[in-house]
Amino acid sequence: MTMKDDIQQANEETRAAWDANAAFWNEKMGEGNDFVNILQWPAILRLLEPQPGQRILDIATGNGLTARRLAALGAAVIAFDFSEELIKLAQARTSVGLPITYYILDATDESALLAALGSSGSSGTFDSALCNMALFDMADIQPLFHVLPRLLKPGGKFVFSITHPAFNNTSTVHMAEEMDMQGEIKSVYSVKISRYMTPHHAYGSAMRNQPRPQFYFERPLHYYLNLGFQNGFILDGFEERAFPPDLPQDHPLSWGGKFSEIPPVLVARMRLPS
Ligand SMILES: C[S@@+](CC[C@H](N)C(=O)[O-])C[C@H]1O[C@@H](n2cnc3c(N)ncnc32)[C@H](O)[C@@H]1O
Numbered sequence: 001m002t003m004k005d006d007i008q009q010a011n012e013e014t015r016a017a018w019d020a021n022a023a024f025w026n027e028k029m030g031e032g033n034d035f036v037n038i039l040q041w042p043a044i045l046r047l048l049e050p051q052p053g054q055r056i057l058d059i060a061t062g063n064g065l066t067a068r069r070l071a072a073l074g075a076a077v078i079a080f081d082f083s084e085e086l087i088k089l090a091q092a093r094t095s096v097g098l099p100i101t102y103y104i105l106d107a108t109d110e111s112a113l114l115a116a117l118g119s120s121g122s123s124g125t126f127d128s129a130l131c132n133m134a135l136f137d138m139a140d141i142q143p144l145f146h147v148l149p150r151l152l153k154p155g156g157k158f159v160f161s162i163t164h165p166a167f168n169n170t171s172t173v174h175m176a177e178e179m180d181m182q183g184e185i186k187s188v189y190s191v192k193i194s195r196y197m198t199p200h201h202a203y204g205s206a207m208r209n210q211p212r213p214q215f216y217f218e219r220p221l222h223y224y225l226n227l228g229f230q231n232g233f234i235l236d237g238f239e240e241r242a243f244p245p246d247l248p249q250d251h252p253l254s255w256g257g258k259f260s261e262i263p264p265v266l267v268a269r270m271r272l273p274s
Contacts, residue, residue: 010201010215011108011139015082017214018137021206022085026063026093028207035255035265036065039241040132040161043267047237048159050075054127057117057151059144060107060134064090064100070130071098078117078126080105107134110143117151124151131160133265135224136217139201145227155274158233161267162224164240168264169218170202171195174253189258196220208251221266228270237269 001009018025032041044066050056052074058067061079063086071077080103081087087104094100103116119125129148135141148158163169173192178185197220203213225235240263249256255264 007108007140010217011106014137014139014215015106017212018081018083019085020212021210021214022063022083022089024210025207026086026089029063029065031065031068031093034243034247035133038243038247039265040267041066041069043239043241044130044132044159044161047239047267047269048128048130048157050128055125057126057129059129059131060137061090061102062086062134064094064102066130066132067100067102068094068098071100075099077101078103080107080116082106107138107144108140110147113143113147114150118147123154124149124156126152126156128152128157128159131158133161133163135160135162136165136219137206137214139215139217141217141219141224142227145231145233149232149272152272154272156272158228158270159237159267160224160270161241161265163216164263164266165219165221165224166196167191167193167262168255169193169195170204170216171218174259176253176258187258189253191259191262199223224268232272233270234273235268236271237267239267241265241267 050070050073054075056070056075056077058077058079061067061081067077067079077100084104087102091102105116171194175190177188199219201215201217204216205213242260242263243257245257245260247257
């Protein structure tokens, strides 16, 4: 089996898992959870700076929650995902009149992306592109990074959020320990990581109790940044996002305020030269 077959097989497995989990994901995620509302969206607004009238691409839109938020701010949004089930749910959640066009498209298929979203001119038509919490769900991100400079206008921005590769990956163990700190008994919350440098994929859950596990495609931070640089982007915005100390945990050791010194998410802005 070649590397290409491997990627294709992992991609098909990923699509099947997202189709199988679509209704559960849509029900639990709704229009956003703490990760979206507290960690991702404020940073996305600062870095993407969406303006009324802009044409924005929402990559791997899921149930369309970020597409609807951008459209509510006055942007014309083109949103895609490769899960037909999620796109159906995204459409069902979208009020008539919101300027969003949904496509079923596979981000690993460069020619399909160009055919559906490209222009006949030498540069693209999108002011910016957003990929919220999905690059680590993609079996291969090289085609997307390669095609984006042809979809974006000169100076166009690409904002993405991901699980922080150094702290929040499938090898992460959440720890609680107790210590006597000079007479005061203290609880200490930390994470332990055993794998970071080598890209690999492993099963995990996007949400507790989801019907079927799905692959996470783990890559170190330098992989994302270098891929951007190799395709003509510069990095000009970067935020590591942790929960505030007073945010209660949903579960004793889940991400929340006890881990306020450890960012489970990062948000980056890459930009093309003008
Ligand atoms: C964690 S969800 C995030 C969804 C959405 N962006 C959000 O913020 O709620 C990851 C999404 O990536 C999509 N995805 C994974 N691989 C993809 C691919 N090759 N092409 C398009 N979408 C993909 C999944 O179907 C899923 O909707």
